Amino acid sequence: MSPRKSVERELTREMIMNAARDLFTTKGYEHVSMRQIANILGCSHGAIYYHFKNKAELFFALVEDHFKMLNSILDDIMKQELDNREKLRQIFVGYIRFGLTYQSHYEIMFLIKDDEVKNFINQEPNHTYDNFAKSVYSLCEWKKVTLQDVWSIFLSLHGFVTHYCRHVVGFDDVKDMAYRHADFLLRAIE
Amino acid sequence: MSPRKSVERELTREMIMNAARDLFTTKGYEHVSMRQIANILGCSHGAIYYHFKNKAELFFALVEDHFKMLNSILDDIMKQELDNREKLRQIFVGYIRFGLTYQSHYEIMFLIKDDEVKNFINQEPNHTYDNFAKSVYSLCEWKKVTLQDVWSIFLSLHGFVTHYCRHVVGFDDVKDMAYRHADFLLRAIE
DNA sequence: TATTTAATTGAACAGTGGTCAATAAGGAGG
DNA sequence: CCTCCTTATTGACCACTGTTCAATTAAATA
Structure with missing residues (x-):
């Protein structure tokens, strides 16, 4: 009492x-x-x-932080002194590293299917993607790369992360494969 | 009574x-x-x-059929009279079409996190991937395509399906994008 | 016809997300 | 110190979930 x-x-x-x-x-x-x-x-x-208000809102409060983290990871890479191709590589691999280092966060950010949670998450992923797309696009302006290509790259990186999230391996376990996946994607836009 | x-x-x-x-x-x-x-x-x-026995077993009984369906979809495309490049395109898009047509089954086949359901599924996805890989590989033997590339292609298709599964759209809603994604992947191996 | 087997029922259980009247701690004003 | 009011917390309650199982009965068998 x-x-x-x-x-x-x-x-x-x-x-x-x-x-x-x-x-x-x-x-x-x-x-x-x-x-x-x-x-x-x-x-x-x-x-x-x-x-x-409910479980979904509590969950969303947590997710917001992780979106910010991913954004700053990408921004850091952009600030490094590398040629454009290597920066692209690093961004691709950096995305994968983030996804596999914070697997359940990534799940929350991009793999949630619960309708209630989905209502909360709308702008954030888009904002993060915009950041990603802008970076990638600016790094290969000199090539004939379309926005659709950038979207395909994103989906392809997403597929990599998603798959290995399910099989619960750490980034180091698939580091080599991640780099080769990045190289594969680079070949598509060269 | x-x-x-x-x-x-x-x-x-x-x-x-x-x-x-x-x-x-x-x-x-x-x-x-x-x-x-x-x-x-x-x-x-x-x-x-x-x-x-339980809900998971009931679901799995359905999923088994869908693995077979995906296999036969790929086989049918292989039998068509098309040049290799177009066959590849059709396989890529066929995979996406399948994933987005049977979303919740695709989820169970490749995205499962529920431990109970996972116990039922073990060999089937591997067998299906083998079939996919063999088809793709045979269609581009004349190019310098590695097994790693085939795996990257698979992951990239998987990413496309996964993303649009979460956003619950039908295949027709993203048909054009699917073809462009397929073209994007073709460019990587050309 | 009597007995066994197979299929169905529905109550029961432990769990879920969510709501809400009842309650008491803490601060404000006198 | 004593009210009054706001605010935070409780726990009973609701409708739902997957799952189990004794009781029941239709159909098959002897």
């Missing part, structure tokens, strides 16, 4: 997100329940709904 | 699969419940468990 905790134990969005991050990252969205999260936090599942 | 139906209304695996196929195809694995299937069949949900 304690309908409210003392102030030093009050729940924050931050606390909920930290508890949820671990669970979502290890178990995946569908296999984590609000009651499990509440259990770790030592509160009731109802309390979470005071801070987040 | 009718704990058993008369013989002409008896349930068969076939009947259950037919009812389930429609639901799974339109709504996706997770959004179909055993009770919904039972409802369409006019029986209790318990009855289905007499014919199938």
Whole structure:
């Protein structure tokens, strides 16, 4: 019979997100329940709904951070002193490295099929893709590369990540293959 | 009070699969419940468990057919009277068409994360990929194409299907893009 | 006709996401 | 110190899920 905790134990969005991050990252969205999260936090599942409208919104709050991370990875590569071809290679491989290093985050970002979650995620992936596309496009302006080609490249990198996400291997396990995949894609636009 | 139906209304695996196929195809694995299937069949949900161990097994029974279907789609294209380049194009697009026509089955075939379903699937995807790889490889022997390239092509097609599976569009909605993606991949091996 | 077997039912169980009245802690004003 | 009010929390409740299983009965067999 304690309908409210003392102030030093009050729940924050931050606390909920930290508890949820671990669970979502290890178990995946569908296999984590609000009651499990509440259990770790030592509160009731109802309390979470005071801070987040629903499971999907809680999830989305986490995902936003990961989009930013991917963007900054790509930006860093753009700033490096490399010729355009090598930069492209690094961007391709960098994308794959990100996807396989943060597999469940990637899953959240690009593989979620839950309708409710999907409603939250709309602009962010597009914004990230725009960033990717702009970088790639600017690096091969001198070639006859169309926007459609850039999209094909993205889908092809996405396929690589997706496949090896399912087979749960780390980036290092497929590093060589990643570079060869990147070279394969480079050949298509040369 | 009718704990058993008369013989002409008896349930068969076939009947259950037919009812389930429609639901799974339109709504996706997770959004179909055993009770919904039972409802369409006019029986209790318990009855289905007499014919199938669980939901995953029922689904897998359907998926097996789809692996065969994909194989025969590729085989049919191989038998057509086309030059090698056009055959390749058709195989690429045929793969995409299959993936987007049977989205939730494709999901189960190549995107599964559910552990229970995964246990059922083991050899089938490999066999299907072997068939794909053999066809592609034989169609471009005259070029300098490696097995690694074939694998990259597969991953790239896989990425296309995966992406548009998530965004739930039909094949016709992205038909043009599919052909352009195929052309993009052809360029990589030319 | 009596007995066995096979197929079906529906209640029950433990779990899910989500809602909401009831409740109490903490701060504000007097 | 004592009200009053806002705010955060609880846990019962709802409708749903996949799955199990004793009870039941139609059909097949002897």
